[in-house]
Amino acid sequence: MSWWQTVAATLVEEFSDLTDVAQLTRFSVRMLLAALLGGLLGWEREQKGKAAGLRTHMLVAVGATLFVMVPQQAGTSAADLSRVIQGVIAGIGFLGAGSILKGSDEEHVKGLTTAANIWLTAAIGVAVGLGRETSAILATLLALVVLVFLSRVEQSGKD
Numbered sequence: 001m002s003w004w005q006t007v008a009a010t011l012v013e014e015f016s017d018l019t020d021v022a023q024l025t026r027f028s029v030r031m032l033l034a035a036l037l038g039g040l041l042g043w044e045r046e047q048k049g050k051a052a053g054l055r056t057h058m059l060v061a062v063g064a065t066l067f068v069m070v071p072q073q074a075g076t077s078a079a080d081l082s083r084v085i086q087g088v089i090a091g092i093g094f095l096g097a098g099s100i101l102k103g104s105d106e107e108h109v110k111g112l113t114t115a116a117n118i119w120l121t122a123a124i125g126v127a128v129g130l131g132r133e134t135s136a137i138l139a140t141l142l143a144l145v146v147l148v149f150l151s152r153v154e155q156s157g158k159d
Helices: 003-014 021-047 054-074 078-097 112-129 133-158
Strands: none
Touching: 021 054, 021 112, 021 133, 054 078, 054 112, 078 112, 112 133
């Protein structure tokens, strides 16, 4: 075997955590679905001129999915995976907290809906990573109903 065949074989062995087409397809579909669902929620925020928009939500969803899928691939136990999910939930809270701004009076707070949306986007990413795609899609649709239609109800109540 030539030196380049040895190098190629080593690279394939070292960088092949997705060992067959089925695993590669499952991984790719889940990551793309997470990006799409996060993108839908981020697009809605972007349309309203919020700081955390399309790219932020897509990255949060993809990141949460990756945090779940990699330990699953490594064969971690359910208890260990539960701790990973707890870490994602706690960690994403810090990102969401960064989007909240408090004004001078107690009633003037901005960014709570965006923070909640970031948190939900991470939960959707976790669901996708766990293979609960239908649950993730339904949660995304419900979130869009809350963000789009209930916003209109709130606005009509203020008029």
